[in-house]
Amino acid sequence: MAEVNLRKVVKRYDDVEAVRGIDLDIADHEFVVLVGPSGCGKSTTLRMIAGLEDISDGDISIGGDVVNDVPPKDRDIAMVFQNYALYPHMTVAENMSFGLRLKHYPKAEIKSRVAEAARMLDIADLVDRKPKQLSGGQRQRVAMGRAIVRNPKVFLFDEPLSNLDAKLRVQMRIEIKKVHQKVRTTTVYVTHDQVEAMTLADRVVVMNKGRIEQIGTPNELYHNPATRFVAGFIGSPAMNFVPCRLEEAEGRLHLRLTDRISFPLPPARAARYQSVSRNEPLQLGIRPEHITETKPHAEPGIEPFEALLEVTEPMGMETLVYFTLNETPVCGRVSPNAGARDGSPLRMAMDLNNMHLLNETTGLVI
Amino acid sequence: MVDAAIGEDSVVRPRRAAGRKGLRHALKRKSTVAFLLTLPLILLITLLVVYPAIYSVHLATLNKSMQRFVGFGNFEFLSKRDTFWLVVKQSCIFAITAVVFKALIGFIVAHFVHNIPAKGQRKWRGMLLVPWVIPPAMSTLAWLWLFDPSYSAFNYTLAFFGIGPIPWTGDAGWARFSVILVNIWYGAPFFMIMYLASLKSVPDQLYEAAAIDGANWWQRIWYVTLPMMRNIIAITTLFSLIVTFANFDIVRILTAGGPLDKTHIFATWAFRVGIEGSDIPLGASVSLFMVPILAVAAIFILRDVNKRGNES
Amino acid sequence: MSTLTVDKAGPTRNVKYGSMSRDRAWALRWSYFFLTLFAIFSLVPPLYMLITSLKGSAEISAATNPWWVFHPTLENYVGLLTSNQFQRFFFNSAMVSIVVVIITMLISIPAAFALSRMKFWGSATLATGVFLTYLIPDSLLFIPLFKMFALIGDVTGIQLINRWYVLLFIYPTLTVPFCTWIMIGYFASIPKELDEAAIIDGASWLQTLTRIFIPVALPGLIAATIFAFTVSWAQFLYPLVFTTSADQLVLPVGIVTTLIKGDVFNWGQIMTGALLGAAPPLIIYAFLMDYYIAGLTAGATKG
Numbered sequence: 012m013a014e015v016n017l018r019k020v021v022k023r024y025d026d027v028e029a030v031r032g033i034d035l036d037i038a039d040h041e042f043v044v045l046v047g048p049s050g051c052g053k054s055t056t057l058r059m060i061a062g063l064e065d066i067s068d069g070d071i072s073i074g075g076d077v078v079n080d081v082p083p084k085d086r087d088i089a090m091v092f093q094n095y096a097l098y099p100h101m102t103v104a105e106n107m108s109f110g111l112r113l114k115h116y117p118k119a120e121i122k123s124r125v126a127e128a129a130r131m132l133d134i135a136d137l138v139d140r141k142p143k144q145l146s147g148g149q150r151q152r153v154a155m156g157r158a159i160v161r162n163p164k165v166f167l168f169d170e171p172l173s174n175l176d177a178k179l180r181v182q183m184r185i186e187i188k189k190v191h192q193k194v195r196t197t198t199v200y201v202t203h204d205q206v207e208a209m210t211l212a213d214r215v216v217v218m219n220k221g222r223i224e225q226i227g228t229p230n231e232l233y234h235n236p237a238t239r240f241v242a243g244f245i246g247s248p249a250m251n252f253v254p255c256r257l258e259e260a261e262g263r264l265h266l267r268l269t270d271r272i273s274f275p276l277p278p279a280r281a282a283r284y285q286s287v288s289r290n291e292p293l294q295l296g297i298r299p300e301h302i303t304e305t306k307p308h309a310e311p312g313i314e315p316f317e318a319l320l321e322v323t324e325p326m327g328m329e330t331l332v333y334f335t336l337n338e339t340p341v342c343g344r345v346s347p348n349a350g351a352r353d354g355s356p357l358r359m360a361m362d363l364n365n366m367h368l369l370n371e372t373t374g375l376v377i
Numbered sequence: 378m379v380d381a382a383i384g385e386d387s388v389v390r391p392r393r394a395a396g397r398k399g400l401r402h403a404l405k406r407k408s409t410v411a412f413l414l415t416l417p418l419i420l421l422i423t424l425l426v427v428y429p430a431i432y433s434v435h436l437a438t439l440n441k442s443m444q445r446f447v448g449f450g451n452f453e454f455l456s457k458r459d460t461f462w463l464v465v466k467q468s469c470i471f472a473i474t475a476v477v478f479k480a481l482i483g484f485i486v487a488h489f490v491h492n493i494p495a496k497g498q499r500k501w502r503g504m505l506l507v508p509w510v511i512p513p514a515m516s517t518l519a520w521l522w523l524f525d526p527s528y529s530a531f532n533y534t535l536a537f538f539g540i541g542p543i544p545w546t547g548d549a550g551w552a553r554f555s556v557i558l559v560n561i562w563y564g565a566p567f568f569m570i571m572y573l574a575s576l577k578s579v580p581d582q583l584y585e586a587a588a589i590d591g592a593n594w595w596q597r598i599w600y601v602t603l604p605m606m607r608n609i610i611a612i613t614t615l616f617s618l619i620v621t622f623a624n625f626d627i628v629r630i631l632t633a634g635g636p637l638d639k640t641h642i643f644a645t646w647a648f649r650v651g652i653e654g655s656d657i658p659l660g661a662s663v664s665l666f667m668v669p670i671l672a673v674a675a676i677f678i679l680r681d682v683n684k685r686g687n688e689s
Numbered sequence: 690m691s692t693l694t695v696d697k698a699g700p701t702r703n704v705k706y707g708s709m710s711r712d713r714a715w716a717l718r719w720s721y722f723f724l725t726l727f728a729i730f731s732l733v734p735p736l737y738m739l740i741t742s743l744k745g746s747a748e749i750s751a752a753t754n755p756w757w758v759f760h761p762t763l764e765n766y767v768g769l770l771t772s773n774q775f776q777r778f779f780f781n782s783a784m785v786s787i788v789v790v791i792i793t794m795l796i797s798i799p800a801a802f803a804l805s806r807m808k809f810w811g812s813a814t815l816a817t818g819v820f821l822t823y824l825i826p827d828s829l830l831f832i833p834l835f836k837m838f839a840l841i842g843d844v845t846g847i848q849l850i851n852r853w854y855v856l857l858f859i860y861p862t863l864t865v866p867f868c869t870w871i872m873i874g875y876f877a878s879i880p881k882e883l884d885e886a887a888i889i890d891g892a893s894w895l896q897t898l899t900r901i902f903i904p905v906a907l908p909g910l911i912a913a914t915i916f917a918f919t920v921s922w923a924q925f926l927y928p929l930v931f932t933t934s935a936d937q938l939v940l941p942v943g944i945v946t947t948l949i950k951g952d953v954f955n956w957g958q959i960m961t962g963a964l965l966g967a968a969p970p971l972i973i974y975a976f977l978m979d980y981y982i983a984g985l986t987a988g989a990t991k992g
Contacts, residue, residue: 109892
């Protein structure tokens with residue numbers, strides 16, 4: 012068991028910087044998920060921790076020791092790959108025990124460890140099969156079992172669920188969480204799926220273009236994104252961004268969206284945005300669940316407006332509606348009985364208590 | 378945690394500097410390992426392929442006793458000999474005719490095999506590939522016996538139709554025909570197997586789409602099969618061209634170049650002159666004449682193989 | 690390496706296109722007709738070997754129907770198999786082929802591993818070079834090689850010409866390039882994650898090669914082995930050039946040079962010898978046909 016520390020870690024391929032100076036501290040027992048679009052450097056970072064890529068600059072330490080020049084096998088880590096990377100010519104048990112056999116563990120101990128891991132992952136009756144005879148989910152379990160039997164300091168997962176179908180993915184997600192609760196090994200998990208990141212992580216690290224955008228618990232990232240990238244990346248359907256301005260009217264701070272639509276800001280928000288210069292181009296960030304049909308009782312900060320719905324998507328427990336606001340496509344979520352229909356107008360309401368205001372040029376949340 | 382990391386920083390620095398160097402060593406080690414693993418291969422290629430090839434050029438510039446440098450003397454001598462030009466002509470006729478027929482027969486047979494139900498294909502393919510499996514020196518002996526001047530089994534059979542006896546290896550024209558026939562017999566299965574593999578990789582939907590578009594069988598071959606197989610046809614043909622052009626076994630055993638040098642090709646004549654006639658420089662010069670044609674074919678093969686590699 | 694599964698490709702076009710099914714029935718009949726013709730063409734020489742090998746010399750010289758055996762006898766087989774000389778040929782051939790296979794694998798496998806997995810300076814050029822070497826035919830190199838080995842004998846006193854083991858140096862030039870080439874293809878098709886998993890599991894380069902790569906690429910290895918063996922067994926030009934004494938000859942050269950003597954062609958024995966010489970490749974082919982064909986078709990593809 013150990014903590015993992017990354018200090019100004021850089022990865023250069025010829026002239027391209029894939030990872031541009033990452034600082035990250037992962038505590039013992041922690042489950043950290045690196046998430047971001049493809050090419051953001053998350054996998055490279057993981058592979059540097061594993062020792063599969065060398066580090067161009069900076070330091071990586073595991074359990075307090077710098078491991079920059081330690082070969083993978085001496086880093087005491089285990090890794091689960093996207094395509095499972097099971098040895099096709101070995102049985103499940105042989106796959107799981109390969110690392111231990113290379114290290115010349117006593118036979119009895121290998122046997123008991125494999126049996127223990129197989130029981131934990133519910134694959135005890137598959138141990139004599141070859142990977143070819145297993146389903147995707149079972150292969151995934153074996154790959155995890157191979158990591159568990161090693162009893163390493165750190166687990167590394169490289170997009171382990173992306174080859175599974177949607178249903179199995181949910182199931183395996185829960186499985187991974189259960190395993191982590193049992194073995195409590197420090198885990199670094201890479202994925203491009205923000206749902207996976209949110210559901211699994213103690214802390215999520217959002218990466219973009221080789222840099223860390225934000226580190227935080229899933230709830231922090233969802234409710235208090237620091238940048239436009241994080242705000243747009245976390246949450247599905249994604250947050251809406253609408254160009255807007257602040258203006259003073261009737262002695263109150265107003266949010267101007269279009270010539271016709273302008274909302275007074277609730278007092279808490281108004282106080283927060285007081286210092287923002289008026290007429291500066293800004294963006295309103297608001298999640299679809301905060302654009303709903305109007306409620307019978309007016310509530311403070313919830314402002315009504317008229318929208319012409321272009322497309323509606325009934326989802327069962329809710330209906331997603333799409334319309335245009337200030338020449339920007341916007342998505343809202345209304346109740347299925349709100350009477351939303353393609354091409355018809357609907358009276359909507361925007362909950363400004365949950366709004367975000369972003370600086371258009373820097374992309375930072377104000 | 379941050380505090381701890383900063384506290385460690387001062388300790389870490391010197392170790393890191395040392396580590397960089399270690400890493401460079403490790404990288405060096407990896408390429409050293411790679412070099413050592415390929416060393417036997419490199420040695421083999423340099424000592425037993427590249428060096429002899431260069432040595433062959435050197436040999437070609439010496440006189441028969443290999444004591445005097447004669448420059449292009451051997452080549453000049455060859456260019457004045459009728460036998461040499463006969464060999465050039467025969468090599469080209471032999472290679473081109475044989476390859477064309479191998480390619481055609483291979484293509485046709487592959488189609489027939491592909492046409493029949495899948496479960497019978499294995500058996501037929503197994504039989505049709507037998508000529509390629511038997512060492513050519515051994516199978517040519519059987520052909521020699523089939524072509525025997527007095528006991529020819531072919532002539533025995535043809536006599537029932539009032540034909541023959543045909544001087545299979547005795548007459549210049551027939552001898553050339555026989556040599557080419559045996560080569561086609563030996564080489565066509567290779568084309569068949571290559572085409573068959575390639576035919577199987579053409580998706581059925583393409584044929585179905587073509588059938589729906591109203592294409593007849595000939596149009597399906599012309600517009601679907603051939604374009605899909607173009608690359609494999611090119612590679613196989615060039616490949617076979619090299620092997621056929623450089624063939625030795627069949628001509629050597631069947632006719633030994635006769636009658637009157639009328640079936641000699643480069644390899645057999647080089648053997649006759651260089652080894653049997655003990656004129657090593659002249660023999661080397663004869664084989665070197667194969668190089669231009671082989672080189673052209675090799676360049677095209679390499680281009681196609683790389684193209685295939687990039688596609689997959 | 691999809692080539693190995695070629696024959697198992699089940700779905701051929703047995704689809705019925707409505708009114709075209711009658712045409713297809715005719716096409717099928719024609720297919721069988723021509724396939725039968727081609728199969729006869731293919732099998733006549735080996736069958737004729739078998740027929741002749743079962744005839745006594747009296748029957749051969751009597752010029753009875755050559756396609757039929759009236760008095761089958763095994764005297765040719767007994768004669769050859771008990772002849773010391775023929776046993777010697779067979780032993781030389783087997784020895785050369787087996788040792789060449791071992792040498793080939795010892796050179797090809799590590800080289801293919803390095804070329805497919807470790808990018809190093811000049812590795813791409815070397816891979817291309819290997820392929821080009823494979824295209825160089827024996828008939829281009831036999832004269833300089835012969836002179837080279839003769840010179841080695843003159844200079845060092847180590848006489849290699851006219852010794853069967855000189856072929857152990859020569860044959861690898863034919864087998865190694867091709868085997869390396871197809872092994873590069875097989876190794877390259879192994880997913881990169883597999884060796885990374887092995888590295889993390891603590892395997893060294895050597896352990897990755899022996900415990901992961903070789904077992905996983907076993908079909909390719911078998912195909913390469915078959916190729917190396919059959920090429921060595923069938924090679925005719927090099928032993929003809931390099932060996933002359935009867936006790937140093939390999940089977941193909943032995944049969945051609947010693948059984949065809951003077952005017953008396955002992956065709957019964959020659960055909961028996963040819964059949965016995967063809968037997969090892971044919972037996973391998975019969976039992977390992979899929980691997981044989983995989984090796985055959987792999988040459989023209991890059992991985």
